[in-house]
Amino acid sequence: MTAPSRVFVPSVTEEDGGAIGLGVFSSEETAWKVLRRFLRKSHLMSLKRSDLVIWEVDQVGEDGMTVLTSMHCRDCPVCKRRTFWVDLDTFSAMCTGHSCEAWIEESTIEPGIIDLGWPPTRFLKQAENLEDAISELNKIGAQLEAAGRTPDTVFTSTLEE
Numbered sequence: 420m421t422a423p424s425r426v427f428v429p430s431v432t433e434e435d436g437g438a439i440g441l442g443v444f445s446s447e448e449t450a451w452k453v454l455r456r457f458l459r460k461s462h463l464m465s466l467k468r469s470d471l472v473i474w475e476v477d478q479v480g481e482d483g484m485t486v487l488t489s490m491h492c493r494d495c496p497v498c499k500r501r502t503f504w505v506d507l508d509t510f511s512a513m514c515t516g517h518s519c520e521a522w523i524e525e526s527t528i529e530p531g532i533i534d535l536g537w538p539p540t541r542f543l544k545q546a547e548n549l550e551d552a553i554s555e556l557n558k559i560g561a562q563l564e565a566a567g568r569t570p571d572t573v574f575t576s577t578l579e580e
């Protein structure tokens with residue numbers, strides 16, 4: 420078995436600036452899997468960003484490094500937990516909070532149009548930009564609050580059924 424010529428390195432950064440390395444992997448697929456699994460624990464930690472970086476092995480200097488993706492952690496517009504991961508380069512976002520998973524993604528069919536959704540009620544909608552998409556999700560969060568239910572109680576009762 421030959422050593423890989425490039426490696427995939429996922430990491431997260433805490434609110435106080437501390438970086439946590441999640442390992443070094445020879446395939447992009449595995450690196451993504453490890454990163455996604457870790458991000459599901461977002462609500463237990465104070466994280467502000469995550470990165471997936473490719474390093475060319477044995478190459479000196481910064482040319483050896485390519486940032487594949489960077490995501491920033493925000494409060495989720497729907498469940499209000501700090502579990503909403505936003506990728507500004509691809510106009511996509513996804514809540515990793517349990518039983519929420521609100522998402523935003525640029526349409527693959529109509530470029531420039533943003534799709535958004537909230538799986539618990541199968542809510543799907545389109546928006547013209549990222550801000551509008553986030554305000555649509557905010558409306559769902561406001562409806563939950565207006566109904567006198569915090570997302571947590573909604574989710575707990577859903578889970579108990």
Ligand SMILES: [Zn+2]
Pocket residue numbers: 495496497498499500502514515516519520521
């Ligand atoms: Zn959420």
